[in-house]
Amino acid sequence: MNNLTLILTAILVLLGSFTMLISAIGILRLPDFYSRLSAVTKNSTLGVLLIIMAAVLYFNNIEVMLKGLGIMFFIALTSPTSAYIIAKAAIHIKVPFWNKTDLTDFDNSDTEEEEEIKPRK
Amino acid sequence: MIILFSIHLLASICLCYWILELVPFVPETAGGAIIAFFFSITLLWLICYLFSKRYFKLVVQIMYLCKYFVKEFIRSNIRLTKEIITPKINLHPAVVKVPLQLRTDVGVMVLTNISNLTPGTLVVGISDDRKHLFVHTIYLEGGTLETFKKYMRDGLEKRLLNISSLSLSGVEIQTSGGGDSDSITKIKNSNKK
Known part of the structure; x- marks a missing residue:
């Protein structure tokens, strides 16, 4: 085990946990349901990917690499x-938007609002 | 094209295994396996140039898409991190109705999946006739709705259109590029005859 790989895995794990922490703070700080959702998907995905890359780099095995991929x-x-x-689903049950959101394009189109539930044959 | 792609992937995995077993100086670690896999996949890709040049071009376009995706993914994370850490929040959220040029199911699925990971955008729904996509964005690029539509069309959708026009057969190219429902029904009727 090199010193260099140890330092690299430490950096990757720290970066991954930092982005997960950022996404957790973003849930509290952002004003709206939709912006919170977008923050959670992007940041937590990158965090998980970085931590798995650190695990692959630490064990340096082919089996672990295939499972990680x-x-x-x-x-x-x-x-x-x-x-x-x-x-x-949130659009369907009409979760409210933030009051600064530009909704002109969404209000003019009524295709999304009038979703009819058709009975199955 | 999908069959050719799966054959390419399986053959390169077999070649990678063979390299790891027989060549003595390749180490049996994760780095060695990755290097052997990329070597075998590029070798088979260069051999593919002799058989079908369209597949060769298709792989080039897929590489462009991957490069664009990784760049945008990292850029979106940096931008959101800045937005959350700095104390003042200045967002310009909007819901934009983006017109679609892609017609295939797989194309729309890949477009929504990638644009959920690019900066600020979150796909909220698809209209019933599959011609518009409702995108919730945090940062309105350029300030107006039209510039955001142009950004979506020139950034992601152009690359996906390049891929789909190469991977489909000749009749379906016209439907994916055209955009009128009348032309699609005409082509379908001509096929039935």
């Missing part, structure tokens, strides 16, 4: 999808 791929695939689903 799988985890990274599926987290990067699923976390924006779940953010999209949560935002769509």
Whole structure:
């Protein structure tokens, strides 16, 4: 085990936990549901990716690298999808926007508001 | 094209395993495996140039998309970190109705997934006729709605259109590029005949 890899893993773990901390503060500080959601998806995804990269660099094995690549791929695939689903559900039950939000484009289009629930055949 | 891509990936994994087993000076660590994998994938990609030049161009476009995605992802994180740490919050949130040029399902899925990770944007919904995308953005680029639409069209959607026009067959190119529902029905009717 080199000294250099130890320093690099320490830097990666610190950066990852720092971005997770930033996303946790962002939940408290940002004014709106939607802006909080966007902060959480971006920062926590990068935090998890950095911590897994640190684990791969520390063990330096092929087996650990394959598992780490799988985890990274599926987290990067699923976390924006779940953010999209949560935002769509929030639009559906009409969670209010921040009062400075520019809503002119959204109010003119009534396709999103009038969603009819069709019975399944 | 998808079949060719999966064959390419599987063959490069097999070649990487062979290199790790037989060549003595490659170390069996994570770095050695990554270097062997990239070596084998570029070697097979250069061989692909002899068979189909379209696949060669497609891989180049996918590399451009990956480079753009990584750059925007890191930029978005730095920008949000600055926004949260500094005491004064100045956001300009808006909901923008962005017109779509992509027509395929996979293209729209990749567009929403990537634009949820690029700076400030969060996709909120898709209109029923699949021609518009509702995007909630934190920073309105340039100040007006039109400049934000231009930013989305020139940044992400142009690269995805390049990929989809290369990966589809000849008839479907016209539907993905055209944008009129009339032309799509005309092409479908001509196919039935």
